[in-house]
Amino acid sequence: MQLGDIEIELVQKDIKNVHLSVMPPAGRVRIAAPLHLSEDTIRLYAISKLGWIRTQQRKIRGQARESKRLFLNKETHYFQGRKYLLRIHFNETPSRIILKKKYIDLHVRPGTSQEQCQVIMDAWYRNELKKIVPQIIAYWQPKIGVQVKDWGIKKMRTKWGTCNIEERRLWLNLELAKKPLECLEYIVVHEMIHILERRHNDKFLYYMNKYSPQWKAIKEKLNSLPVGG
Numbered sequence: 001m002q003l004g005d006i007e008i009e010l011v012q013k014d015i016k017n018v019h020l021s022v023m024p025p026a027g028r029v030r031i032a033a034p035l036h037l038s039e040d041t042i043r044l045y046a047i048s049k050l051g052w053i054r055t056q057q058r059k060i061r062g063q064a065r066e067s068k069r070l071f072l073n074k075e076t077h078y079f080q081g082r083k084y085l086l087r088i089h090f091n092e093t094p095s096r097i098i099l100k101k102k103y104i105d106l107h108v109r110p111g112t113s114q115e116q117c118q119v120i121m122d123a124w125y126r127n128e129l130k131k132i133v134p135q136i137i138a139y140w141q142p143k144i145g146v147q148v149k150d151w152g153i154k155k156m157r158t159k160w161g162t163c164n165i166e167e168r169r170l171w172l173n174l175e176l177a178k179k180p181l182e183c184l185e186y187i188v189v190h191e192m193i194h195i196l197e198r199r200h201n202d203k204f205l206y207y208m209n210k211y212s213p214q215w216k217a218i219k220e221k222l223n224s225l226p227v228g229g
């Protein structure tokens with residue numbers, strides 16, 4: 001459904017009330033509506049909420065902008081849900097990142113640009129995910145009863161994760177390295193359950209509730225955290 005410049009993903013299912021949500025990181029709009037409502041009725045409802053939708057989108061996108069990092073000393077960076085202060089050290093050794101209490105020590109060569117710092121940091125985040133994701137997958141495979149063939153990390157603007165069901169391959173958003181581990185695990189479990197069920201239907205919800213009973217609270221937490229933070 002298209003309302004001016006706003007694209008709305010519409011899902012009709014067996015529910016009692018209309019649910020409208022604007023989701024990070026890009027401010028995607030989704031309406032879940034009861035089966036009996038006509039598209040015109042839903043459209044009118046959406047129009048009445050346009051002001052609210054725009055406000056939410058502005059907030060979400062504002063958070064994303066704020067979180068653009070400059071790689072200055074004492075700047076805040078996140079890792080696994082914890083906040084660290086950046087300390088930049090210039091020296092001639094190969095670049096590296098070391099966590100020390102509340103500090104994240106970034107060692108780079110003199111003259112390293114902001115962009116290069118970002119690349120080094122992203123590589124480090126990617127590497128940290130590579131250490132932990134295989135453990136999460138290995139833990140859940142026998143429990144859920146699926147085999148993940150392959151997985152990868154991508155920078156994604158609108159999704160925390162995706163699953164290619166035929167290939168049994170998971171894609172995870174690099175941003176997850178910054179989020180609490182339970183959020184990362186929730187996304188991995190969610191994508192693994194897609195191997196059993198493609199759609200977000202009752203069967204899917206049954207598995208989510210079974211394997212990740214706290215998923216709703218975790219999802220809310222994840223979506224309330226600053227994007228890119």
Ligand SMILES: [Zn+2]
Nearest residue numbers: 190191194200
């Ligand atoms: Zn899904």
